[in-house]
Amino acid sequence: MTPQNLTPEAMLAKLVGFDSVVGRPNAPIVEFIRDWLAGWGVHAHVLPGPEGDRANLFATIGPADRPGYVLSGHLDVVPANEPGWQGDPFTLREDAGRLIGRGACDMKGFVAAALSIVPDLLAMDLQAPIHLALSYDEEAGCRGVPHLLSALPGLCAPPAGAIIGEPSGLTPVLAHKGKSAIRLVATGKPGHSSRPDLGANAIHALVPALTAAAAQAKALQSGAQDARFLPSWSSLQIGTVSGGQALNIIPEAATAQIEARAIAGVDPFDLLAPVIAAAKAAGVETRILASYPALALDPGHPLADLMAQLAGETPLGAVSYGTEAGLFQAAGIAAIICGPGDIDRAHKPEEYLTRNELHATCALMQRLGESLRA
Template sequence: MDALNRSIDILRELIAFPTVSTDSNLDMIQHMAGLLEEAGARCELIAAPCGTKANLFATLGPERDGGILLSGHSDVVPVSDQEWTSDPFAMEERDGRLYGRGTCDMKGFIAATLALAPVFAARVKDRPLHFSFTYDEETGCLGAQHLSEVLKAKGLTPGVAIVGEPTEMRIIDGHKGCYEYTTRFSGLPGHGSLPDQGVNAVEYAVRYVNHLLGLKDALRSRAPAMSGFDPPWTTVNVGALTGGVAHNVIAPTAQVDWEMRPVQIEDATFVKDSLHRFCSEELLPRMRAIHPDASIETEVIGEVAGLEPADDNEARRIVSELTGANTSDLVSFGTEAGIFQALGMNVVVCGPGSIEQAHKADEYLAIDQLGQCVRMLERLAERL
């Protein structure tokens, strides 16, 4: 069986594992470990603190620095409230496309690496080849941050990382950061007819969101002159605002889920400092004048560094040789690449499929895209 057909078969197996970020990924991780062990890889399952998830880190070749890391995340986003025309966890082939949750984001790349594992094993020599399959990328890159700590403790640093997020096989050597937060408001309930005797958490959450929207507009003018991102400025998104209990009850609690995508670290500092001043100097004094125990607390869901373009990037050189591409691009979406770069690796993002299909109903991966990925990995095997 050729590598493309083998990749499709493995992808069908991976899609059947419903590894939504809220659920366990252990069955899929163990399945992938089995495939890699059959190829001769040394596998380590790194349990998450919750005990229901794990990273998989595997190695072919010698145990030393300077290896090549193939990286993907095992989790997928939910399918609830999406109208699919087929079962999202039973891959279906139609018109040259492979449909299913996670086909492009990003189990297609993972399947291709697993299909090529026996070929890698037969050719690896002095330079090790690593596989990294993580948990909870979609909820703050928690698994990659955990893996980073483990690699530091081991004193092991691969030299090159290829992160197989969907880029239509374009070479991406820079992307924005992704900072996610949940801000919770605690007020004082009461009867809706007596608003001055309570602290309406929803009203203060709305004022907070209005301030965020003001910062969102202000960030446009802070875009670096030579920014290559689209859009070129740091963005802010309010994902959800929830709170309250009934029409006639002063809302005791509220919650705002929001994120920003910094193009420069100074913008993140600008936003956080402004919010801190707004809460401490305006919102909290008003709230606590009525109820001393009122509070505003922000939980950091994840602060994932961006991928900084580098003039000298071995990963870019290697993938350029493998794909024949002589240019690289920037993207606005985030990946685990910045975490690996912070460890000292040369990193690019390059994988099959388009981000336009990710997170949507009827997510798909074009078979010709998967074929391009397989050919890239076959050429990588020839270099080992």
Template sequence: MTPEAILADLVACADLPGGSNASVAGCVQHHLRRAGLDPVVLTGPEGDRVNILATIGPRNTPGVILSGHMDVVSTEGQVWASDPFRLTARDGRLYGRGTTDMKGYLACMLAMIPELQAAGLQRPVHLAFSYDEEIGCRGAPHLIAALPGLIAPPAACIVGEPSGMRPVLSHKGKQATALVLRGRAAHSSQPEAGLNANYAGAEILLAIRDLNARLASEGPFDPRFSPPHSTVVAGVVRGGTAVNIIPDRCEIQFEVRTIPGDDPAAITAHVIQAARALVPDRVLTVSRHELSAYPALPPADDPQLADLLIRLTGHEALQSVSYGTEAGLFDAAGIPAIICGPGEIARAHRPDEFILPSELAECCAMMRGLARHLSAG
């Protein structure tokens, strides 16, 4: 089957992160088995979603992982010109949710199986499909943890996030946290009888703002990124139930994005420490829970993988991107990783997301070149 035909099947699966991915995982397994592969299905701890791994070539030899996530973001609140969950060809473009981020890459992986099988691989290609990437790379860690019992240590991983088929060498790390402040409710006519959680939240928001300003002025800095320093931003604030009730609860969701070498957990801990100093336990209580986290992808010391992708794609490498991926997780597990996939990140998560047939063809050409490389011994 062509990448376009497989992409149509994948786009029709409307599974969203945070719930069962039975539809899209079943579609992936169907195409793997149709090609004669026997995929390993790895159920996550949630019980209703799975990662999938399939191998072409000798399993006991170090090879290359092609990795992509099966989930897509919601279309809620968006106005599309066509059904987002039906692949629609229009004006030379293929429209549908996930076409660029990143079912286009998955379609190429699946479409290339016959050529990979016929290539006489001396080193294997592993096709890895993960879940819940869009809500914090939650599935990939379980897949990575299972690899030592399934295959020889991989030599490299190509994560196919949309990069215009340009090899990307690094990205920032991230940790997102929800901070909950609890006070005491009272009638608004007697504010002294309550403990206003929103006021405490306001103090903490200012502390987050000031910490971000300090990171911008004091660093550390890495000029490969824009901005060239770590950041901390408060993105969501929820507090109060009615204007005539002293609010007894305020929630602040904030995220830290760090340059390689900077620890997001350390910056998060600084925010928590500041919150506890501003809001002593004898007045209000402070609790927290992590929403998502993934490590940065640092530039590799060994340029071998980057040089290979530059040769296979014909594109010069990008030093860094601002978005995060599962590549940092593979790198942290000792598997050299790089980002390279079809489509442009600017189209992701938006209405009328699309990919070009030429971009799918370019991705397949990269995988064809990879097969030749792995067949050379």
């Protein structure tokens, strides 16, 4: 196969062209990346998830038997159904230096940069490897990357660190909160509201758990604090409640979605314990939607020092959004966030990454490669 050299912009256009929406099969984008890497002699491990129709991808440039660094990104994007798009969200277009398309910022720009510099990395004769770890369904609560991490011991030596390329303005970030989310599902018995004795109200069944959630949310405000975060405490909220058909019909079904966000050192799932206990006592089913741990990298860690040098920026203490970084850390791999763009552009119409941001990301990765060559 003849290697195909793609500019960062061309690579981003290729990636944006795949409508790899979260929760859907992702074979087309995974196969494209696998085949493109194969053209350069780089073998990519395609790691199917338990869903059977989507996969993670892992590839190594350099000696896999030595500790190196992971460039980590997710291939899935949120849906692009918003009316504010000025063109096809899955066709990259440029306007005054802005590269516009779904996922351009979150986070196919980082992936495009990593892929486009593979030929440069191959020419560097790296003495320690750079790995590409590309996951699925991050937008659904980091569902794909745990399967990649479980396979990692058989693919390479324990990495010295992982760089998670979520949008941070290319400023290294040391910490973020963890998150767990659940759905409560109550089942009742319908009937006319004039005869509640003959039915069972599903909405009423939710009330104990919702009450417990509200009480826990208030209690957390005076609990453990971490000044790096805004707010400085762990939080909990009821996000959605739905059920019922009409005022005079006893609700047969009702659901609620509740999330907890935890400061470093606190298990976000533990924060939901009072809610889950109240739901169980009321006969309400609990389904886990997502769960990932907080990230907390010591400011004095060698990875923090390395990224400060590569980025030319003092690491930021914390951000409010969550990433896969906490899962890398939980797997014993030091992790840090550093990627192009601004998180405020993500999940919105006309999402974009600037041409300058894309090239700055390539330059940072090339500096990483230079630090690992003979």
